[in-house]
Amino acid sequence: MTLKGPPGTQDWLPERMAIRRAVVDRATAIFGAAGYAELAVPLFEETGLFERTSGESSEVVTKEMYSFRDRGDRAISLRPELTAGIVRAYLQHGLHKRPQPVRVFTCGTAYRYNRPQRGRLREFVQFDAEAIGSHDAAVDAELIALQMAWLEAIGMTGLELEVNSIDTPAARRLYVADLRDYLDRHAAELSDDVLRLRDTNPLRAFDTKHERSQAILADAPKITDRLSTEAAAHFAEVRAFLDARGVSFRVEPTLVRGLDYYTHTAWEIKWPALGAQSTVSGGGRYDGFAEVLGGPPTPGVGFAAGIDRIVLALEDQGIAGALVGPVAIDVFVQITEPAARPALHALLDRLRLAGVSAEADLAGRSDKGQWKHAERVGARIVVQCGPSDWAAATVTVRDRERGGSEAVALTRLVDDIVERIRG
RNA sequence: GUGGGCGUAGCUCAGCUGGUAGAGCACCGGGUUGUGGUCCCGGCGGUCGCGGGUUCGAGUCCCGUCGCUCACCCCA
Numbered sequence: 370m371t372l373k374g375p376p377g378t379q380d381w382l383p384e385r386m387a388i389r390r391a392v393v394d395r396a397t398a399i400f401g402a403a404g405y406a407e408l409a410v411p412l413f414e415e416t417g418l419f420e421r422t423s424g425e426s427s428e429v430v431t432k433e434m435y436s437f438r439d440r441g442d443r444a445i446s447l448r449p450e451l452t453a454g455i456v457r458a459y460l461q462h463g464l465h466k467r468p469q470p471v472r473v474f475t476c477g478t479a480y481r482y483n484r485p486q487r488g489r490l491r492e493f494v495q496f497d498a499e500a501i502g503s504h505d506a507a508v509d510a511e512l513i514a515l516q517m518a519w520l521e522a523i524g525m526t527g528l529e530l531e532v533n534s535i536d537t538p539a540a541r542r543l544y545v546a547d548l549r550d551y552l553d554r555h556a557a558e559l560s561d562d563v564l565r566l567r568d569t570n571p572l573r574a575f576d577t578k579h580e581r582s583q584a585i586l587a588d589a590p591k592i593t594d595r596l597s598t599e600a601a602a603h604f605a606e607v608r609a610f611l612d613a614r615g616v617s618f619r620v621e622p623t624l625v626r627g628l629d630y631y632t633h634t635a636w637e638i639k640w641p642a643l644g645a646q647s648t649v650s651g652g653g654r655y656d657g658f659a660e661v662l663g664g665p666p667t668p669g670v671g672f673a674a675g676i677d678r679i680v681l682a683l684e685d686q687g688i689a690g691a692l693v694g695p696v697a698i699d700v701f702v703q704i705t706e707p708a709a710r711p712a713l714h715a716l717l718d719r720l721r722l723a724g725v726s727a728e729a730d731l732a733g734r735s736d737k738g739q740w741k742h743a744e745r746v747g748a749r750i751v752v753q754c755g756p757s758d759w760a761a762a763t764v765t766v767r768d769r770e771r772g773g774s775e776a777v778a779l780t781r782l783v784d785d786i787v788e789r790i791r792g
Numbered sequence: 793g794u795g796g797g798c799g800u801a802g803c804u805c806a807g808c809u810g811g812u813a814g815a816g817c818a819c820c821g822g823g824u825u826g827u828g829g830u831c832c833c834g835g836c837g838g839u840c841g842c843g844g845g846u847u848c849g850a851g852u853c854c855c856g857u858c859g860c861u862c863a864c865c866c867c868a
Contacts, residue, residue, distance in 0.1 A: 383810095431793080433866075460794060484793075495868060562865080578864075603845085626867095637868095650866060675868030734820070737828090744829045767827070776826070788829075 377482075377491025379677075388680050389500060391692040392523055393476050395672075396496045401520045403511070405472045405498055408452035412478065416444040420629050421661050422453045431499045435483040438767070451497040452655070453672055459501050460664040468501030469731070470669075488646030488678045499671035501659075506603050509634040509670050510610030516638065516650055516672060517616055520679070524688040525640065531621035532611075532636040533593065534604035535572075538629075538657060545571050547590050548698035553586045575623035589761070591622035603633050626651065630658045634670065638680045649682060650674035697747030698791055702729040703739045706759040711765075712779070713754055719783050724788055742771075750789060752782065 374380060382388060397407065398735060416436050435447040448454055455473065458464075465472045476496045485491060498515070500508045513530070519527055535541060552559060552567045552574065559567075560579035563586075567574060575586050613619055626635045635653035643649070652672020659667035683689040699719060704713050713729060716763075720727040728746060731737045743751045753765040764782060767774040768789060777785045 376859075479868080484864090485860085486862065486864095493868065573866090601830095612860060646867070651868060672830070673868055678868065695825080714833095732820090737822085738820070740828075747829095769827085772827075 375527050377485040379490060379728075387405055387693040387696075388683060388689045389501050392676060392679055392683070393496060395473070395523050395692075396476070399515055399522065400474045400498055402667050403472075403515055405474045407475060407498075408455070408458070408473045409459050409475055410451070411448070411577055413445050414454055416446040417538070418453050418662070419446055419449060420724065422456075422658060433456060433483050435480045435482055447555065449481050449671060451475060451481050451495055451659075452479060452499060455497070455671075456501065456655075456658050456667075456669060457662060457665070460659060460662060464638065465502060465665070465667065468499040470505075470508055471502055472498070472500045474498040476522060477615065479673075483677060486646065488643050488675070488681055490677060494676035495673040496676055497671065497673045498663070499579050499669060501671075504603075504608035504668045506634075507610055509607045510614070510616075512652060512670055512672055513607075513611060513618075513636055514614050514616050516652070516674065520638065520674075522648070523679070523683065523692060524686070525649075525679070525682060526686070527640065527642070529639045529641065530636065530640070531615070531620040531624050532618050532634065533621050533624035534596055534600050534607075534633050535592060535625060535631060535635050535653070536600040539570075540600060541592070541628055543596055543761075544590070544592050547595075548572070551589045554661070558582070558585055565764050572623075572625040573627075586623075588702050593620065593622040607634050626653045630655045630661060632656045636672070638674075640678075640687060645677060648675070667682060690781070691710055695747065697749065698726040698728055699742035699748065700725055700727040700750045700786055701739075701746060701748035702727065702752045702754065702764075703736070703743060704729055705736045705753070705755040709754045709759040713752075717784060718780075723783055723787050725786055727786075746770040750787075 393619070401407075416434070419434065434449055437445055439445050445571050455475070459471060465743065474497060477496065478492050478494055480492055482491055483489065498512060510683075513532070516621075519526070534546070548571045549567060552563070552571065556564060556567075558581055560577060560582045563574050563577050563579060563582045566577075572592075574582070579581060600729075601730055608618075608620075614781060616730060621766065624637055631653040633654040633656065636651065637648050638650040639647045640649045650672055652670070654668070654670040656666075656668040658669055683692065693717050702717065704712050706711050710729075717727045717729055728744065728748070734742060740751070749768070749770050751767045751769060753767065755765075758764050758776075761776075762779050763776045764779060765774050766782075766785065
């Protein structure tokens with residue numbers, strides 16, 4: 370093997386691609402039916418877009434971006450997530466003039482330079498939905514509910530939905546100050562990584578694997594206990610909408626989002642058996658986002674789902690195959706008279722035009738090899754054309770499902786096949 | 793960025809204490825089989841990740857390197 374894709378990339382060969390396609394198609398159908406419209410935004414943006422919106426302190430921006438200068442000396446980065454580009458497009462094209470909220474979805478790749486492992490690649494695929502332009506808690510709940518409906522529709526079971534409110538940045542700062550005080554008081558017993566997080570990202574301290582630190586953090590102040598009245602009211606509304614829908618969830622007071630721009634509602638859907646990277650989908654509200662970009666105050670909510678992880682989970686559950694129906698074609702044309710090839714290949718086009726899936730040998734296979742191939746591709750009908758058929762301007766049609774064979778004039782073949790398939 | 797495990801045919805793997813490369817599946821061909829997704833035979837296919845070293849001789853030992861993988865970290 371001399372050629373290999375770069376680390377952290379993967380090829381989607383046809384079998385897995387069919388699963389991915391089915392997963393995304395299901396999302397498209399569900400979100401489409403709810404009124405979300407598809408859009409697409411660039412794979413790369415000016416680096417500043419991500420720097421301003423993700424927060425300079427976040428790992429994603431500081432060391433995980435694929436950044437470079439283009440030939441015009443512009444600072445460019447491959448998108449590490451999809452939300453920023455969508456919000457940028459919303460502002461750039463004045464979508465605030467349309468009925469609010471503007472609800473859109475997209476599916477595409479994003480890029481993050483980190484060490485690959487199961488469920489974490491450098492190029493990964495996300496399905497992303499955003500609803501921009503409304504504060505209404507009903508929007509948050511709708512996104513969560515659609516997401517759960519989608520994941521359940523593709524057969525996932527054992528999902529865990531966690532929700533939390535992380536309030537507004539201003540309120541969060543007050544809480545973080547309290548949390549820092551608490552950590553300082555217990556500094557002697559905390560692990561180094563927790564102390565490091567105390568400075569960089571205190572909310573993340575709760576995620577530590579260190580047992581002693583976990584015990585201490587169990588008694589630390591929780592953001593849920595000191596939400597501003599506005600945030601508490603919004604959060605209560607979201608929960609009420611979810612309850613009314615029968616969506617079961619758990620309030621997780623230590624749940625945080627990775628990017629800085631999030632406010633109020635935050636949620637994550639996990640499939641624990643996936644391993645260390647068990648978050649299959651995560652989202653939240655980002656009411657301050659547009660202002661950071663220099664736009665007018667614009668609320669928004671959205672989520673991103675990791676398609677790679679979802680496909681992994683489906684494969685683990687052994688239900689990936691069920692999503693992709695059996696692959697079979699209607700007709701295989703077995704040609705054992707070389708002179709007949711051009712005419713019969715032309716006939717393939719006519720069959721296909723008539724809505725019949727049809728194939729013939731493309732690799733110089735022997736008579737027997739062609740038959741075996743017909744079986745392999747699951748052809749229901751095999752049309753044979755040998756020297757004597759060709760001389761008589763007929764073909765032999767064998768119906769593998771019903772049995773039996775019949776000579777059919779070449780001129781009548783398309784009609785004959787269509788009758789068999791429809792009948 | 794930090795650790796652990798692993799790297800032999802397209803895939804899954806075997807190769808004992810170093811002696812010069814194998815199986816199954818897949819693919820192609822032939823035979824057989826009640827119109828035939830069986831069975832049998834044959835063929836194709838490998839610089840044993842790469843580079844050094846030890847040795848008469850290394851897939852097998854040592855060092856380095858690259859890659860994969862799991863975990864940390866981070867997050868979808």
